[in-house]
Amino acid sequence: MKDPLNQPSFETTRWSVVVSAGQEDSKLARDAMEQLCRRYWFPLFAFIRRRGYGESDAEDLVQAFFVRVVEKDVFAAADQDRGRFRTFLLTSLENFLANEYAKSTALRRGGGNKLLSLELRNADGKRPHRIADGGRPEDEYHRQWAIAALSAALETVETEYERDGNAALFSELRPYLSTDGERKPYALVAKSLGISPTNVKVAVHRLRKRYRRQLESEIASTVESPEQIEDEIRQLFQALGG
């Protein structure tokens, strides 16, 4: 309904823009690319694991895949119809795995190149999410992708609330974001926060809105046009089994 090009936010984070800028090897673009990859590292990892690779192999493969992506301008190859980052990345990964399989080698991946810093374990060395058993690897990939997007958005919002000194508010209101969250009556929350129930209601409303926007912005960077955002959200919801 509106002209998205007037929106710098979309202009600069659109993944194809990032990628094409990346060809010029600017530091900024590289950083953005790295961020994208880090965010969606785990879905790729999960996909490879569900294809039957071992954990360390899977880690190496993801690493190699990213190196290849950055190095070989894989993104640039799919110039005409890039579509969504999610599907594009999956297709690329499948091609990559097929090639790797053909070569029957898991060696020398990324040898000599600067590795992307992709440390995705928690402090205790645990993966942030469980990889589900059963189902097709693709489904698991999409599911993990959705989880990654949701978490990234949640994290950003949380950081923002913390930055504004509203960490307590966020932790109190966080359950209301989810339909299964233990939603205490507003009065209770109001009491613990020391504000009126109406204000709690407003705050919840704001948080939901903020979160939705953040999610949209998160997703916006993986689709080609703003019209696709809504659809992407629905697809991710389906991927989560909703």
Next chain:
Amino acid sequence: MCPACLMRGVLEPSDSELASRFLSETRSLASDKHFDSMQSVGATTPFADLDPGARMGDYRIVRRLGRGGMGVVYEAEHVPTSRRVALKVLAQSLDQPEARARFLREGRLAASINHPNSVYVYGTEEIDGVPTISMELVDGGTLAQHVKRLGPMSIRSAVDAVIQIIDGLAAADERGVLHRDVKPSNCFVAADGTVKVGDFGLSISTTGGQLNSMSEVTIEGTFLGTPAFASPEQLRGEPLDRRSDIYSVGVTLFYLLTGQVPFDADNMIHLLATVLDKPAPSASTIRREIPAELDAVITRCLRKPQGERFENYDALRAALKPFSSESPVAASLGDRTLAGIVDAAICQCVLAPVSFISQYRGDLARDFGPTQSSGAIALGVLIVGLTIAYYAVAEWKYGYTIGKKLFGLRVTAEGDRPTVSQTIGRAFLYLGVPVIPSTLFNLVYVSRDSTEFVFGPAMFATLLVGWSYFILKFGLFVTARSCNGYAAIHDRMTSTRVLQRLPDVKRIAAEHDQDATERDSFDFDPNAATIGPYHQLQTLFERENEQLILGYDARLLRRVWLHVQPIGTAMVPAAVRNSTSQTTLRWLGGRRSETECWDCYEAPTGQPLIGLMKSVSCARAIRIMRRLVPLLTEQPRPPETPDSSEQHATTSDVAKLPTLRQLWVTDLDELKRLPFEMAEDRTEVNAGDDIEVPESSLQPAEPLPLIRRVAAIWLGADHGPASNCHSWSLGQHDAMLQVAAADEVACATQILNAVDQDRPLKLRSRVLGVVAISLAFPLMTVMFGLFAAALYESQKDRYPEIDQLHEVAQVLAREERLLTAERIDRVVAVQRYVAGKFAHVLEDKDTMNSIYAITRLTPADRIAIGQAIDSQQPTPDELREATNAYQALRQDWLEDPGDQVQISFSFWTALGPAYTWLEFIWFPSLFTGLLFRGGLLIRMFGLVLVNRRGKRASGLRVFIRMFFSGMLVLTIAIGGAALTFSSASAYWSQFSIQMGVIVSLVLAAATMVVVPLLRGNQCLSDRFAGTYFAVK
């Protein structure tokens, strides 16, 4: 946390049912974070942005200017002609036929509008399959940029800008084009400050015919436009009309004044909810100094129901005019007087019950008299107070009373609406102060018998008090002069002024407009010969080496002029090609090759200057002259061009003054300089022209002779008051005479600017005003006469004692006249009779002060009766005796009444008005006519009498005119009186004479009204004397 549940939380409808529905229906709503209500909705992602320096067909992109409803707009240079244009490139893939159709339609709709306040479209072309529109480059930025950079605009400049927008939109509206995306960022400011409406990207045609089918590219029910500026019906996707654009104009004005839009929200749903439900906030809450009246205009534009908004642009313009920078025109005293009469009449009618109560204390027949009671005084004060309140509230709330509204007047206080204290002050000075002396007088003498003021020396005091009202009221106006804006004393003391509400400058005449529409929508023959892409319609003129052809641009559906010159003629100078000046004919294209040599120009509607000047009204001639002077004196500076030879040619060509044949006047009275000479009949041009001006354009002419020539052409044609009565004023005519003989350009400019060109002349209503006031006096006599007669008759029945007393007084007077020593007892008998029978009557003030008593009993009668009563206190026996004696004496009196004049009351009612008119209107007018060439009334209405040639009529002529005006009434008056008193009345009964007089007077009055009503500038007597009324 379960991710699916988190997702569900996200998808959960958070706002309302409406929101979710909207979400599912409209695609873009998900991108709420991009929502910007100030941005156009309707465009989709462009595929490519052109970088500066990029070539696109014949164009070189200079920079991106912005994004419109349908595409990207670049500043571009047309390389073959090095003309800078604004190039709009469709920003969509070509496989979207509807977008393409809409884009081309934009070009056609916008191209159909040629107005100074609308961005001009040079042409459309498809470059590599991409449709483009080349438009006039307006490089002063948009109004939105101005507001962003400099903050909200001043009230005047904002209103000025919006009035220009309205003019541009009205021009579009006349062509049946709706803009649908009016907003500050679509209003472009030219270097000279002119505001132009552009970006007709979303506009649609509302007229039938060819364009109609194209409007269907907009699917009903879909929203297109800019949310914050869109009307409720536009947001709902309903069918639109001009009132939707008027809504957007209202939002635009709101934005220009405050820097904010009335409704804004961070997403579409909130915006919808507020726009559809909440009333618009008042602009003055954001910016205090916005006058409430202007606020009301904005609010009316922003009403939700279309019917409550302004019906058309004229109404909106008229409502905004008072806040524009156009200089206000002081109201004439004549208009103010008429407005005052209307207001007084209204107050009289409304307050008649109160007024009646103050006079009426039970009985109509008994109680009308000069006796004052404190209650009556209080009621009188109340009436004045209510009248003051009416004036004060109306002028404070609306700026005008009903009378002022009728005569187009408005009260202002230094450009703003007056405060309540100012209006109360005004009304009190005008209405309250004049009644103070009479009120005080009445209060002081409330207990006294007012008879002593009606008779005797105190009468003069009463008269003086009565006159003080008029002295105080009309004395207020002694300070009023035309030079101080007719500021009366009460205007000065409250620092307010009464102004003329500005008339709308007459726009294109209706028949003109009709012609234009018809001309543009004719069926052209597609097989007609073509020049370049244009179809030839008609050859306008043909000289030995050049030709002007009326052509038709089949793509933009508009007419153009094609100027064909011999092969090898140099290219049109760049200054002409690139000019965006309103005074240059727009160059649309041209070709120089071995076989072709032609240029294409816009074909403005209008007439050549020379032809127009012969037939145009004085006001319009002055308007055109005012524009002519700067055109001739201010030479456009040619832009620097590297090519020195071209520069030379350019400089010499542009610096040359145009010949008169090269000037064209559009229907909007804009002057355009043509790059060729229009053919015109040579013999007529020189008519009435005694100044030799070299016609040849080889000789550089001076501006002054040209200006004088134009004035001479106008004067040479027949522009006397006889032929052109409705647009002719003495001041304007004199100015033209002066300009035709001016010594310097500066002098001509000064003369032209000093003339009040836009003042509404309203000649007919002024003349009728003069007639109305002159008839008001006799009419008042009639009214008073009828009232008095009615009262007289009723009191005659009511107070039989008065008639008896009258008889007694007559008898007494007769006896006193005949008094001798032996008749003394007769006088005593009458005195006793009076004292015995009428002592109580004389004490009854109501009876004695009744109008009947006042007319029947002269002061002498009263004195005689009073003396009789004082001198005699008869016993009952004496009284009986005296009564018998009186009856005998009464018989004597009836037999010989003496030389007593019996006043025939009815006779005076019929001829009275005639005498009043002759005495107070006609007679003075003879003297003032002879001495001052016009009386007070004529002066008051700003009129003068002129002769056939348009010069002021001489004193003698005015005297003759005035003399004629009274002849009819004089004849009736003399004839009527002669018939009444002469013995000839034997042939006619008194009644038929009365009727004859009345009928002929009514006919005379009717002639006085009907003749000026039909003639406009002449009364019957003017027909005889050969004079005309003219506005001073």
